[in-house]
Amino acid sequence: MDWLEYGKSFAIPVTIASAVGTITILHLTLVRTLRWRRYHDIHREYKVKWKEGRLTPGEAQRIMQTSCVYDMPWLLIRALAFALFKTYTLPSGSKLLLSTRELGSQEKVAKRYADTEILIQTWIGCPLSGFHSATEAPSPSVPAEDPRAALAIARTNFLHSKYNIPNHQFLYTLALFVLEPAAWAKRWGWRELSEMEKDAYLIFWTDIGQKMGIQDIPPTLEELKNWCETYADTEMAPDEANHKLAEYTMDEILYSVPRSFGLREFGECAVICLLPDPVREAMLLPPQPRWLHWVVNSVFTSIWVFQRYACLPRRFMDYSGFPIDGNLPRPDKNGDIRARPTVFRSIPWYKPEPTGFLGRSWEQILVKVGWHGHVPSAEFFSKGYRIEEVGPLKFQNLGIQETLHNAARIQNCPIAAPWAPNTTGSNAPCPASVKP
Numbered sequence: 444m445d446w447l448e449y450g451k452s453f454a455i456p457v458t459i460a461s462a463v464g465t466i467t468i469l470h471l472t473l474v475r476t477l478r479w480r481r482y483h484d485i486h487r488e489y490k491v492k493w494k495e496g497r498l499t500p501g502e503a504q505r506i507m508q509t510s511c512v513y514d515m516p517w518l519l520i521r522a523l524a525f526a527l528f529k530t531y532t533l534p535s536g537s538k539l540l541l542s543t544r545e546l547g548s549q550e551k552v553a554k555r556y557a558d559t560e561i562l563i564q565t566w567i568g569c570p571l572s573g574f575h576s577a578t579e580a581p582s583p584s585v586p587a588e589d590p591r592a593a594l595a596i597a598r599t600n601f602l603h604s605k606y607n608i609p610n611h612q613f614l615y616t617l618a619l620f621v622l623e624p625a626a627w628a629k630r631w632g633w634r635e636l637s638e639m640e641k642d643a644y645l646i647f648w649t650d651i652g653q654k655m656g657i658q659d660i661p662p663t664l665e666e667l668k669n670w671c672e673t674y675a676d677t678e679m680a681p682d683e684a685n686h687k688l689a690e691y692t693m694d695e696i697l698y699s700v701p702r703s704f705g706l707r708e709f710g711e712c713a714v715i716c717l718l719p720d721p722v723r724e725a726m727l728l729p730p731q732p733r734w735l736h737w738v739v740n741s742v743f744t745s746i747w748v749f750q751r752y753a754c755l756p757r758r759f760m761d762y763s764g765f766p767i768d769g770n771l772p773r774p775d776k777n778g779d780i781r782a783r784p785t786v787f788r789s790i791p792w793y794k795p796e797p798t799g800f801l802g803r804s805w806e807q808i809l810v811k812v813g814w815h816g817h818v819p820s821a822e823f824f825s826k827g828y829r830i831e832e833v834g835p836l837k838f839q840n841l842g843i844q845e846t847l848h849n850a851a852r853i854q855n856c857p858i859a860a861p862w863a864p865n866t867t868g869s870n871a872p873c874p875a876s877v878k879p
Contacts, residue, residue, distance in 0.1 A: 500650035506643035522627035526619035532725035537684035553790035586859035633751035698789035781827030
């Protein structure tokens with residue numbers, strides 16, 4: 444073989460390697476170009492108003508959505524879930540929650556988890572103004588095109604009114620909703636939140652808190668953080684009630700993880716690794732070995748490295764399968780407007796009933812392998828939910844008119860059909876003095 448023939452034998456491999464290298468470089472360059480585009484756009488649009496202290500809650504919501512429904516939705520949804528998880532370190536709050544008897548069965552635990560996700564994600568994903576084309580309502584006389592955020596706040600207020608929850612517990616939960624996303628983004632996100640984004644979280648959640656009647660909300664991030672840390676140092680303590688709530692929650696979020704080969708136990712240990720030591724100790728959970736902490740951190744690090752340098756950004760909103768943005772649910776032939784989540788956990792609350800042989804067989808397979816505890820049925824509200832009916836079963840048919848009326852006051856504009864049936868009287872304009 445002469446040198447010419449010897450060189451030809453390497454021609455194809457070299458050509459393939461060159462093509463792969465070129466494609467890789469082009470892809471990485473495209474990711475680098477597009478990955479930060481939405482971040483820079485939102486800062487160009489609102490940076491001046493932020494520095495002047497003129498951001499409205501609706502504008503803060505748009506800024507916040509850049510990180511939590513576009514850039515890092517999976518991570519920041521978990522940040523909010525763990526913010527709620529942290530509230531189980533307060534014995535007084537844990538005992539109050541257990542006393543409601545809404546955690547006595549898998550069905551009740553699953554429904555509470557599903558309803559909590561629905562309400563919180565509605566606040567975040569649906570426009571505070573009630574209009575997708577504006578951050579503020581155009582006129583108190585114009586019915587909101589999407590009043591779901593106001594309905595969710597009003598329904599939450601109704602449910603909370605049934606229990607004697609002190610202001611400081613509400614405020615602690617609100618503070619965690621403000622602070623935890625930034626902490627998680629800094630620790631495990633492909634980017635940190637900017638100072639403008641952190642302030643947007645504060646402005647947004649302060650508005651939600653005020654509409655829920657929470658008092659004495661600190662006006663700055665620094666004051667809120669100091670209050671939260673002082674409160675946790677004073678109120679956080681180990682208690683069996685905390686431990687029970689932690690067990691209920693982990694059973695729900697890890698329901699589909701099989702117990703065979705120790706997989707469920709491993710999952711529980713991995714979840715514990717995500718908790719700071721004071722939180723873990725207050726829940727009476729055991730410490731985990733250093734190697735497992737290393738594994739968990741390595742997994743999260745690998746994810747953010749891939750997202751930042753190799754993964755193209757999302758083009759559309761993503762919020763755990765929740766129908767938000769302009770994709771409004773449509774009323775049925777009777778004018779009833781219901782929605783469904785698209786992510787279902789241990790009990791398939793609000794999941795449509797299967798149709799046809801294949802559909803029914805598939806759902807039965809999911810039950811047999813432990814993905815769900817039951818096949819979707821009318822028992823689990825397979826027709827979907829209306830926001831004003833969300834909550835414990837004992838409250839399903841209570842407070843409907845109160846919720847709709849208060850939603851109109853919160854929205855500062857009418858809540859019209861199909862969101863509010865004509866029989867409720869909620870179509871009348873709310874008082875002009877009540878601002879959203």
